[in-house]
Amino acid sequence: MKLFIDTANLDHIREAASWGILDGCTTNPSLMAKEGRDFAETIAEICDIVQGPVSAEVVAQDTEGMLREARLVRQISEHVVVKLPMSWAGIAACRVLSDEDTRTNVTLVFSVNQAILAAKAGATYVSPFIGRIDDQGNDGMGVLSDIITTFNNYYFETEVLAASIRHQSHVLDAVRLGSHVATMPYTVMKKMIQHPLTDKGNEGFLRDWATVPGDGIEATVNEFLSRRDKAAS
Numbered sequence: 001m002k003l004f005i006d007t008a009n010l011d012h013i014r015e016a017a018s019w020g021i022l023d024g025c026t027t028n029p030s031l032m033a034k035e036g037r038d039f040a041e042t043i044a045e046i047c048d049i050v051q052g053p054v055s056a057e058v059v060a061q062d063t064e065g066m067l068r069e070a071r072l073v074r075q076i077s078e079h080v081v082v083k084l085p086m087s088w089a090g091i092a093a094c095r096v097l098s099d100e101d102t103r104t105n106v107t108l109v110f111s112v113n114q115a116i117l118a119a120k121a122g123a124t125y126v127s128p129f130i131g132r133i134d135d136q137g138n139d140g141m142g143v144l145s146d147i148i149t150t151f152n153n154y155y156f157e158t159e160v161l162a163a164s165i166r167h168q169s170h171v172l173d174a175v176r177l178g179s180h181v182a183t184m185p186y187t188v189m190k191k192m193i194q195h196p197l198t199d200k201g202n203e204g205f206l207r208d209w210a211t212v213p214g215d216g217i218e219a220t221v222n223e224f225l226s227r228r229d230k231a232a233s
C-alpha cells in the first residue's frame with residue numbers, strides 16, 4: 001500500500017517526507033493554482049523532496065498537445081509521472097507515452113469502463129475520484145472495489161490510485177479493498193496517526209515514568225555504560 005500526498009504545497013510535502021512514510025505525490029492544475037508558483041520549478045522541487053513518483057498534469061486537450069507537454073514535463077525529473085485526463089485524446093496520448101516507457105496517471109476516472117480504457121492504454125496508474133463520486137450521491141468505494149476486482153480478474157498491471165480522498169475512513173476503506181495507492185490531502189495524512197487511546201496511554205506512561213528513580217534515560221544509561229566500562233577495564 002503506497003501513501004501519496006495530494007498537494008503542491010512544498011511545506012506540507014517537506015513535512016510529510018520528513019515522517020519517512022511518503023511514497024509519492026499527486027498534483028493537479030487546481031492544486032498548482034492554489035500555490036501561485038511557477039509550474040516547472042514547483043514540480044522540480046517536489047521531485048527533489050519526494051524522490052518517488054510525482055504526478056504532473058498536462059492541460060492540452062488534444063493528443064498532440066498532450067504529447068508535446070508530456071515530453072517536456074518528463075524532462076524535469078526522472079520522478080515525473082505524466083497525468084492525463086480521461087478522454088479519448090488522453091487515452092490515445094497514454095498509449096503513445098506508455099510505448100515510450102513514460103509513466104502515466106490517468107485522472108478524473110469515475111467508472112469501471114473508464115478505468116478499463118486507461119489500463120488497456122498501458123497507464124501506470126488510474127485515479128478513481130472517490131470523494132467526488134460520493135458527492136454525487138453515488139458509491140465511491142463501490143466503484144473503487146469494482147475497478148480493483150476487474151484489474152485482478154484480468155491481471156492488468158495498472159495500479160489503482162484511490163484519489164479525491166476526504167477523510168481517514170476513505171483511507172481505511174481503500175486499504176481494505178486492496179488499492180495499490182491512496183493519495184490524500186496533507187490534513188488527512190496528518191490525522192492518520194491520531195487515536196485518543198494513544199494520547200491517553202502516552203500520558204499515563206509519562207505520569208508513571210516521573211516516579212522512576214534517576215535523571216532520565218540519557219543520564220541513567222550514560223552512567224550505567226561508564227560503570228560497566230570501568231568494571232570491564
Ligand code: E4P
Nearest residue numbers: 006026027028132163164165
Ligand atoms: C488526484 O490526483 C486529484 O488531485 C485529487 O485527489 C482530487 O481531489 P479533490 O476531489 O479533493 O479535488
